[in-house]
Amino acid sequence: TLGKVDAVVTDPPYGIGLEYGAFIDTEENVKSLVRTFVPWCIENATRTLITSGNQCQHLYPRPKWTLAWVTPAGAGSGPWGFSCWQPILAYGSCPYLASGKGRRSDIFVHTETSEKNGHPCPKPINFMNKLVERASLVGQTVLDPFLGSGTTGVAAVKLGRKFIGIEIEPKYFDIACRRIQAALDAPDMFVEKPKPAKQEAML
Numbered sequence: 001t002l003g004k005v006d007a008v009v010t011d012p013p014y015g016i017g018l019e020y021g022a023f024i025d026t027e028e029n030v031k032s033l034v035r036t037f038v039p040w041c042i043e044n045a046t047r048t049l050i051t052s053g054n055q056c057q058h059l060y061p062r063p064k065w066t067l068a069w070v071t072p073a074g075a076g077s078g079p080w081g082f083s084c085w086q087p088i089l090a091y092g093s094c095p096y097l098a099s100g101k102g103r104r105s106d107i108f109v110h111t112e113t114s115e116k117n118g119h120p121c122p123k124p125i126n127f128m129n130k131l132v133e134r135a136s137l138v139g140q141t142v143l144d145p146f147l148g149s150g151t152t153g154v155a156a157v158k159l160g161r162k163f164i165g166i167e168i169e170p171k172y173f174d175i176a177c178r179r180i181q182a183a184l185d186a187p188d189m190f191v192e193k194p195k196p197a198k199q200e201a202m203l
Helices: 027-044 125-135 151-158 170-185
Strands: 005-010 045-051 065-070 085-092 107-109 141-144 162-165
Touching: 005 125, 005 151, 027 045, 027 085, 045 125, 107 125, 125 151, 141 151, 151 162, 151 170, 162 170
Parallel strands: 005 045, 005 141, 065 107, 141 162
Antiparallel strands: 045 085, 065 085
């Protein structure tokens, strides 16, 4: 019922056993999610960027390209040592190339830590700013079907995008709503505020 969107920017569960509440974070359950949501994204979004994690990236359909989030000092440990990068699976067309605005890099180097906000795996806000900016243009609509604590939404509204978020866990949905509302209440004076849209809560 959502219709078409310009971009999906999302950070689904990684299948590594994190405690999410309503979702049991196993590889088998992530595989089931992928079968459901990725085909919808490919059909209904002009472009999609998914932070899949290293362990489960093989569960996803072959992307058009793979971007990288690089953390040179490492962000945890993997079977071959410190984990210093994560894949970002890209489906669809680059918005800058498609609109004649030139090329951009396909790596993001960020070493910041995430704020503690009550979610077990929040993404750093400056990283999500870059990801939303890379996936969409000002005024376009960004969808995150795994809203979590709302970092994608905060980045989207701060950057002058329209935003739709979906979250299955009510406590995370409430955190996300508060954070996104705070971002709307304190807009960046250098970014055009997104025009009001119909508001719906989806649990």
